[in-house]
Amino acid sequence: MKEPQSELDISKYVFSNSPDCRNTVLMVKGLSFSYDGKVEVLKSVDMSLGKGELTVLLGESGSGKSTLLKTIMGLYEPSEGNVVFTDEGAAPITKHSMTNKFAYVPQDAMLFNASIYENLTWGNKEISHGEVIAAAKAAGADEFIMQMPKGYDTMLQDDGKSLSGGQRQRLSIARALLKNTPILLLDEITSALDKENEEKILKTILKLKEEKAILLITHKTDLCEYADVVKTIKNGRIE
């Protein structure tokens, strides 16, 4: 398995303030990628994300959905094509400025051995206690956290493996909400959730949508009813 690249050549990632972009926050242009240099997993993908829009990305298992997100974020470098951020200014892009564009909820929530509170804030002291609680509530996590004897101070052991899949997902979503970025990339975030929590999170997403561009990967076609744009990827190609 190919690991994400630690050194990214950011020449394929561009900040632009082209006036014809208007609502567009991010454009993917002719993006191709191969893990092994032979088989193309992404084939000349074009896509744009707009502020105020929820884009749902469908596709069979193995079609390249997660790879597309990871390539957009620069975890893997495209072999061809560009990722263009349409920003107010066209300052030279850095890895840091790029990271601040996205909040990402991966398919498998990643937690670490620290308190729930620290897991949510990544140690960012600028985030207030009230903001943490609000994000946890919006992600449907506050209730189960408060049922734990130490609440938000509960220490997670073994990278949070003692929590259920749905609880881990909800913490991961709350963390992404706290990052407060213009783009939200969500990979199968409701796969382990019951209907009640799924609805809670969808409500939150729809509320956040006004201020952000959101890309939601899912296998659940019924979620398309909430989408402004629906795309399907098949064998690495957007149809």
Ligand SMILES: Nc1ncnc2c1ncn2[C@@H]1O[C@H](COP(=O)(O)OP(=O)(O)OP(=O)(O)O)[C@@H](O)[C@H]1O
């Ligand atoms: N780190 C990796 N190294 C090598 N090959 C990989 C890696 N990650 C994914 N692949 C391969 O790339 C292809 C696309 O995988 P990807 O994870 O993007 O699919 P997906 O559409 O997200 O599927 P799923 O719905 O199952 O999550 C698959 O053939 C997969 O085996």
Ligand SMILES: [Mg+2]
């Ligand atoms: Mg995937």
